[in-house]
Amino acid sequence: GENVEQHPSTLSVQEGDSAVIKCTYSDSASNYFPWYKQELGKRPQLIIDIRSNVGEKKDQRIAVTLNKTAKHFSLHITETQPEDSAVYFCAASGAINTDKLIFGTGTRLQVFP
């Protein structure tokens, strides 16, 4: 089955700096890759996603890149702010709506003012 690895497990940055989180997946059939932000005690919130037919997607300060050949994808947050502090999870799925999501192990991001 699918296995998703995520690095780093913790990441501390100064406000205004960029943060990059990387994930690798094992199943070449996976074609949907969402990223979630989870604050303590709350549900994960989808922040951006990418499909296998796209190499990069950007939404304001957040971008995701996908390398299908290498089976890895990354989350890039620019101009980080203290409110970006949270745990971020990547996930992989065979399809958007019918397949289960397999989550990475999570990255705890701390943005210091």
Added chain:
Amino acid sequence: GAVVSQHPSWVICKSGTSVKIECRSLDFQATTMFWYRQFPKQSLMLMATSNEGSKATYEQGVEKDKFLINHASLTLSTLTVTSAHPEDSSFYICTGTGERDTQYFGPGTRLTVL
């Protein structure tokens, strides 16, 4: 947008009792719902896939007789933790697929077994 609710939001029970958690899609029909479990400071682990009108599909290592799933309608799936023990204490989250084919997460249910 699509909304998924869960009830209860938190529950404390004694060891050996059973607890039922409800997951509802409020403004859309979800043929498939997924149940995840999240232990403190860990990732979300898929427990089972709940399909309306059929038996749930459980992930390896998840006891189907302990975690009973019923998906009797297109808007309701229930997870019953039978004979709960302290090691079952966790954050249980369901998802349903809504508009734009996105999986929408319920708010989660925090189960504490004493």
